[in-house]
Amino acid sequence: MNVQLEDTCGKREAVLNSTLSLLRKHGFHGTPMSQIAKHASVAAGTIYHYFESKDALILELYVHVKNKLALAVMAGDDEHQTYKERFFNCMLNQYNFYIENEDSLVFLEQYVNSPYANQHPEIDSQLFVDKVISFFKYGIENAYFKNIDSRLLAPTIKGTLVAAAYFQLSQHMVFSKDDIIEVINVIWDGIKKQ
Amino acid sequence: MNVQLEDTCGKREAVLNSTLSLLRKHGFHGTPMSQIAKHASVAAGTIYHYFESKDALILELYVHVKNKLALAVMAGDDEHQTYKERFFNCMLNQYNFYIENEDSLVFLEQYVNSPYANQHPEIDSQLFVDKVISFFKYGIENAYFKNIDSRLLAPTIKGTLVAAAYFQLSQHMVFSKDDIIEVINVIWDGIKKQ
């Protein structure tokens, strides 16, 4: 078995968390491995025990964060509810995940707009594809949405929500739950059939 | 007068354009000054004649690009048209600017999600604020939009459009003008009064 990859005392996790936290304030080029090591209370060499390189660390962090996002978004999903109810639940979950995990939001946005995403389009969270993407595919196939190019739906929905969450965080303000429901309504009114 | 900032034979502009182009493929940390100099056919030292540092170069590039965006978005704006017509014109202009200036789109997205934007929130294009922001303020004040928090409108609108444009570029596909009109309709249906 891969005993050497088991991360017995949580140092791997500590490195991932420290990287996430430092990346937000200083960006990728402003976050040296030495600083990650210090923040994670780990020697520089230890990072290379768990990750092949700084690039590999970033890629694994991306999958790590997106896995957590997928779990959060689909939390409490109930197939007996109407599709609209399920949609609102997912959207609210997603929004809350972002504002409760600011570092994750900023990192995900940095990542998708970075050369990493372009150079490694095959890297993604299997969990996210299986759960979240599938949910929207279901909505498209069962015609809950307007008849627009299905490839346009995901970015349209995501863009609005991320923009709102990002705005809230960057402006250090708080929107009420009703404000957010209103935003989700904007999305829903925009894309729903009819 | 600032004769030393006049850029007699276009080297300043060349540096800005080269930076924009290189940043897209390699990101900030992957784009050394030496490479920018080579790409712009300029000596490394020359860059420092026009820009105080690499950071200053990025900041000035941001304003430069956003100025061009502002001009493009408001092109052909006609105050005699209905607000909806003007809105569609702006949105279409913005979308077209993005897909005709991929480097600019990627850079702007990279920038707003980078520590630069957080550390220099005061830096922006005066032209953009005066023209584009004003146009949306007008729409809010005259109640063309739903009664949602006005601070939520801009990110909501922008997010959708940028996401669609970014998606088109990242997937190397082409949406027809009708497809885009449809996206703008999604936005309009979402935010318009009633």
Place this chain on the structure above:
DNA sequence: TTGTACCGAATGAACGTTCAATTAGAAGAT
């Protein structure tokens, strides 16, 4: 003669990564 534009080799700091050495702990033997 003075100052601006420009050059590109040189500089020094910072960085990602390596590696020889040390520790920790588990498994096996006595």
Place this chain on the structure above:
DNA sequence: ATCTTCTAATTGAACGTTCATTCGGTACAA
């Protein structure tokens, strides 16, 4: 229980490279 052995985990100083920036110098225009 105790000792032995083996391997994974960890350390941090050292290495070689790369990079942003500097600076002494040239060319040219006013």
